[in-house]
Amino acid sequence: MTEATPYSRRPDTGARLAEIAIHAGRTILDVYAGTIGVEQKEDRSPVTEADRRAEKIITPLLNEMFPGVPVIAEEAASAGQIPEHGGTFFLVDPLDGTREFIARRGEFTVNIGLIENHEPVAGVVYAPAWREDHGWMCFADPVSGAFEADIHDPAGAGPLPERSAWRPISVRKPPADGLIAVASRSHLSAETSAFLDALAVAETVSAGSALKFCLVARGDADVYPRLSPTMEWDTAAGDAVLRAAGGCVVGTDSKPFTYGRNPGHYKNPSFVAWGRATAPDMAVLSG
Numbered sequence: 178m179t180e181a182t183p184y185s186r187r188p189d190t191g192a193r194l195a196e197i198a199i200h201a202g203r204t205i206l207d208v209y210a211g212t213i214g215v216e217q218k219e220d221r222s223p224v225t226e227a228d229r230r231a232e233k234i235i236t237p238l239l240n241e242m243f244p245g246v247p248v249i250a251e252e253a254a255s256a257g258q259i260p261e262h263g264g265t266f267f268l269v270d271p272l273d274g275t276r277e278f279i280a281r282r283g284e285f286t287v288n289i290g291l292i293e294n295h296e297p298v299a300g301v302v303y304a305p306a307w308r309e310d311h312g313w314m315c316f317a318d319p320v321s322g323a324f325e326a327d328i329h330d331p332a333g334a335g336p337l338p339e340r341s342a343w344r345p346i347s348v349r350k351p352p353a354d355g356l357i358a359v360a361s362r363s364h365l366s367a368e369t370s371a372f373l374d375a376l377a378v379a380e381t382v383s384a385g386s387a388l389k390f391c392l393v394a395r396g397d398a399d400v401y402p403r404l405s406p407t408m409e410w411d412t413a414a415g416d417a418v419l420r421a422a423g424g425c426v427v428g429t430d431s432k433p434f435t436y437g438r439n440p441g442h443y444k445n446p447s448f449v450a451w452g453r454a455t456a457p458d459m460a461v462l463s464g
Contacts, residue, residue: 183265184243184291185298191318191421194301195337197238198287199328201231202305202312205272205287206332209306215279218255223275228252231271231287239267239289246291249443251410259441264295266437268413274386277362283307284362284385290413291318295435300417302387305331315346315391317421323347323394348423348452349396355379356399359389366405368447373402390415393452394422401450404429409436409443419450427456 184190208227215223232252239248247262250269260266267289272278274285283306290300299318305328307313312328324343329335358378360369362385373381382398389401390412413436416426426434428446437443449456 183293184246185293185319188318188320190291190299191301191316191321191324192337193242194289194291194299195303195314195316195326197235197242198289198301198303198314198316199331199335199337200238201234201271201287202303202328202331203333204230204234205278205285206305209278209281210332213279213281220255223279224252224255225272225275225278227278228272228275232269235269235271235287235289239269243267243291249410249437251408254410254443262437262440264437265293267291268410268436268443270387270408270410270414273411274388277385282362282385284388286386286388288387288410288414290410290415290417290436292413292436295437296433297413297417297420297436299421300414302391302414302418303328304386304388313391315394315418317418319421323418323421325391325395346391346395346418346422348394348419349399351399351453352379357382357397359384359392359398359401361385361389361403361405368404369402372404372449376400376402387411387415390419390426390450393424393450394419396452399452402447403449404447407445407448409445412445412448416450419452423454424450424452425454425456426450431456431458 247260247266270288278285287303301316305312312331317323362383
C-alpha cells in the first residue's frame with residue numbers, strides 16, 4: 178500500500194489553514210462587535226465567548242480537511258480534553274492575545290500550527306481586526322513558502338484572496354545600525370528586558386499575540402525574545418511561519434524548538450525567535 182503524502186509536502190496546506198482561520202475570524206468579530214463578557218480559567222487567564230466559538234469552528238474543519246490528525250486546542254485542553262498523539266498533530270490557539278481582544282486592540286490572532294515529527298511545518302496567524310478596514314494574515318508551509326495577505330471585509334463571507342494577492346515574506350539581513358526587537362505588549366518580563374539590554378538593540382517595538390513572529394518573518398524586526406511562560410499552542414503557528422520565511426526559534430540552549438515531546442504537557446521553556454536561519458550562541462549573549 179502506498180503511504181499518503183504528508184501534509185507538509187502538499188502545496189495547498191498553508192492555504193487550507195488560512196481558509197479555516199478566516200472562518201474563525203468571522204465569529205470572533207461577531208463577539209468583538211458586541212459586549213465582551215470575560216471569565217477566568219483555573220490558571221487565572223481570561224477567556225471569552227469568542228475563544229470558545231472560534232475553537233468550535235476550527236476543530237471540526239481541521240478534522241474534515243486533515244482527517245486522522247489529532248487536534249490539541251487550548252480551550253479543550255484546559256478542560257482536560259486532549260487526544261492521544263505522536264509527533265504529528267495540530268496545535269490551536271483560537272484567540273491568542275485575549276487581553277488585547279478585551280481591551281479592543283486589534284493585536285489578537287487565530288493561530289493554527291501543524292506539527293510533524295515534533296517540528297512546526299505549516300501554520301497560519303490571522304489578525305481579523307488588524308486595521309479598521311481589513312485583517313492581516315501570515316501563513317506558510319514548506320512547499321509554497323511564507324506569505325502575507327490582507328483580508329478585506331473580514332467579517333463578511335469572502336474567501337482567501339487569490340494567489341496573485343499573496344505577498345511572499347522573508348526575514349531581512351540584520352541592519353548595521355542595530356537590531357530591532359519586538360516584545361510582548363502584555364507580558365514583558367524583567368528577564369526579557371535584561372536580555373534586550375544585553376543584546377543592545379537599537380529599538381524595541383511592542384506588539385500583542387503571535388504577531389511578533391510575523392513581524393520578524395516579514396523583516397520588520399530582527400529578534401523576539403520571550404523569557405516568560407507560554408504554551409505550545411501560543412507559538413507553533415508563528416514558529417512555522419518564521420521558519421518558512423528563513424528564521425528560527427530556539428531555546429536558551431540555542432537548540433531549535435520542538436513540540437509535543439511530553440504529550441499532555443504543553444508549557445514552553447523560554448525562547449528567542451530570530452530573523453536568521455541559525456541562532457547566535459546564547460551563552461555568549463547571556464554572558
